[in-house]
Amino acid sequence: xxTKAYLLPGMPHPLLCPEKNRGWGLLRQAYDKVRSEIExxxxxxILIYSTFWPSVIGHQIFARAEAQWTHVDEExxxxxxxxxxxxxxxxxxxxxxxxxxxxxLHARTVNYQGFPVDTGSVVxxxxxxxxxxxxxxxxxxxxYSDRAETLILGKAAREALESCGKKAVALVISALSNRLHQxxxxxxxxxxxxxxxxxxxxxxxxxLEQGRLEDVAQLSRQFHxxxxxxxxxxxxxxxxLSSLMxxxxxxxxxxxxxxxxxxxGAAVVGLESxxxxxxxxxxxxxxxxTYSGERNVLAPPVSExxxxxxxxxxxxxxxxx
Amino acid sequence: xxxxxxxxxxxxxxxxxxxxxxxxxxxxxxxxxNPPQNEPRAECGWExxxxxxxxxxxxxxRKDFDVLVVHSPHWRTMTGTHFLGxxxxxxxxxxxxxxxxxxxxxxxxxxVDLSRAIHDEAxxxxxxxxxxxxxxxxxxxxxxxxxxxxxxxxxxxxxAISSQGLARxxxxxxxxxxxxxxxxxxxxxxxxxxxxxxxxxxxxxxxRHFVVEPELPxxxxxxxxxxxxxxxxxxxxxxxxxxxxxxxxxxxxxxxxEQAVAETDGGxxxxxxxxxxxxxxxxxxHAYGSVIGTGNAVVEWAGPGQEVLS
Numbered sequence: 019x020x021t022k023a024y025l026l027p028g029m030p031h032p033l034l035c036p037e038k039n040r041g042w043g044l045l046r047q048a049y050d051k052v053r054s055e056i057e058x059x060x061x062x063x064i065l066i067y068s069t070f071w072p073s074v075i076g077h078q079i080f081a082r083a084e085a086q087w088t089h090v091d092e093e094x095x096x097x098x099x100x101x102x103x104x105x106x107x108x109x110x111x112x113x114x115x116x117x118x119x120x121x122x123l124h125a126r127t128v129n130y131q132g133f134p135v136d137t138g139s140v141v142x143x144x145x146x147x148x149x150x151x152x153x154x155x156x157x158x159x160x161x162y163s164d165r166a167e168t169l170i171l172g173k174a175a176r177e178a179l180e181s182c183g184k185k186a187v188a189l190v191i192s193a194l195s196n197r198l199h200q201x202x203x204x205x206x207x208x209x210x211x212x213x214x215x216x217x218x219x220x221x222x223x224x225x226l227e228q229g230r231l232e233d234v235a236q237l238s239r240q241f242h243x244x245x246x247x248x249x250x251x252x253x254x255x256x257x258x259l260s261s262l263m264x265x266x267x268x269x270x271x272x273x274x275x276x277x278x279x280x281x282x283g284a285a286v287v288g289l290e291s292x293x294x295x296x297x298x299x300x301x302x303x304x305x306x307x308t309y310s311g312e313r314n315v316l317a318p319p320v321s322e323x324x325x326x327x328x329x330x331x332x333x334x335x336x337x338x339x
Numbered sequence: 340x341x342x343x344x345x346x347x348x349x350x351x352x353x354x355x356x357x358x359x360x361x362x363x364x365x366x367x368x369x370x371x372x373n374p375p376q377n378e379p380r381a382e383c384g385w386e387x388x389x390x391x392x393x394x395x396x397x398x399x400x401r402k403d404f405d406v407l408v409v410h411s412p413h414w415r416t417m418t419g420t421h422f423l424g425x426x427x428x429x430x431x432x433x434x435x436x437x438x439x440x441x442x443x444x445x446x447x448x449x450x451v452d453l454s455r456a457i458h459d460e461a462x463x464x465x466x467x468x469x470x471x472x473x474x475x476x477x478x479x480x481x482x483x484x485x486x487x488x489x490x491x492x493x494x495x496x497x498x499a500i501s502s503q504g505l506a507r508x509x510x511x512x513x514x515x516x517x518x519x520x521x522x523x524x525x526x527x528x529x530x531x532x533x534x535x536x537x538x539x540x541x542x543x544x545x546x547r548h549f550v551v552e553p554e555l556p557x558x559x560x561x562x563x564x565x566x567x568x569x570x571x572x573x574x575x576x577x578x579x580x581x582x583x584x585x586x587x588x589x590x591x592x593x594x595x596x597e598q599a600v601a602e603t604d605g606g607x608x609x610x611x612x613x614x615x616x617x618x619x620x621x622x623x624x625h626a627y628g629s630v631i632g633t634g635n636a637v638v639e640w641a642g643p644g645q646e647v648l649s
Contacts, residue, residue: 074631162548
């Protein structure tokens, strides 16, 4: 089961230079509060979905027993190096992969010395789990996957937790709006890149504070269009998180902090189960259980056109090929 | 032999670009070569492209050059263009997407003087730039792969230039406008340096991948282009390269990039064509092939007064 879930920004500034900007310092304080909550929880595992780790070949799960390196961010290298030593839950990683495979996803674990753990995961684990009290597992974000595939990835994680009986804290590492300033800025002058980004961030935070996780998930496509730089095909972290947590609005939310980091919308938000849904809406998107593969929408031969039930399984009913 | 343009005498400090190369970086090619630096071992694979790199190496062996200058889409920066600014790097590069194929122990020298010179020229032209001076920095795998396949001896210093993510932030046209300036700055700095440089644009052409991998990655029975429209676009661009239509390629690149999901969104090819002065002489296509569905070509343009072994 999931004891609690958090949205966290992955930029290195709250870790490496919180003193340079008041907002970055407040984010650091918010991280510290989350760290304290996790320490007081019954969580036995930290389960991470990081938008800072893109994958192409299906879904990768980082599960090396001990990961040690000195990380330098490719963009913010001037802020300094981040030496780390993390402990990963190898067994859970394998179990998670097996649950993905059973649901027809292409998935594999990654267990190599020197594998480049992404900046977002490094920052979160350094700030939230500095003594390696809990083991962690990190999941990549496939650049091509869309809602159906990501939902199934979340369900596989939930099933793996149920199967092993572990209690976990779930971390989604992602900016809200992700547009950076295109040059070096004076730290004191940092601000959200545009008013539009800021307004969309605040709308999402309003929903999250009310515990409306599934509503946020179902707004992901629109948020992607409005407030995200289109580096991947969609905004997926809330699909994964909502799927992992049962696809409902039955949560209590807390916005610990929301600040700009180099133009991006950086928020620290907590979610925990609540007995009553903030809003009990009828969700209009489908709920696939297994993945039936990628469809070639460019030129599908008739023989490969999906059958109706396959299309349903992909959660793409009604979309012509 | 394919001739480059006539030499116009010494320019500035007498430096010159002796060749420009489209040098894609699929880790699969290094994996299939089995160099001692790479941990995984392969049986075979992607020979046509690897033979293309062999032909490139033979052609470059006839040229005298001091430095490789590489622009890589896998060092992606948003805050301007960054340049390696440390003399020496030694480390392990593990591909985050294909860690099963590429775990490469690198040991390389950087021509920091030239790196800084290009940085300074770009800054004078109004571009946002930064020198990367953190010695713990891990050099990106695009840079390493293109350099290794071009010159596996690793006995020449490199200059590595990041790819600014302008195509996604603004548009392919904005990216292209900035990369044209970066190419001009690169050429000017090289000419003034007195050095002979080989330029590498480290990118694929069409870039839609398959999202699954066969159990044996080098099983070539699974390898083909991801879709026919990508292939047609790749052939269109290669045809223009072979006919020396540098200006026309630049005009088409924004559309090509969008419609073929091409890796030219990183700006490497635009930078190269600009640095070469929008070449009007034919390029030598050493090879074309697909890697996990993407379209890749090894293409060489001769610099002024140079020839390409065809």
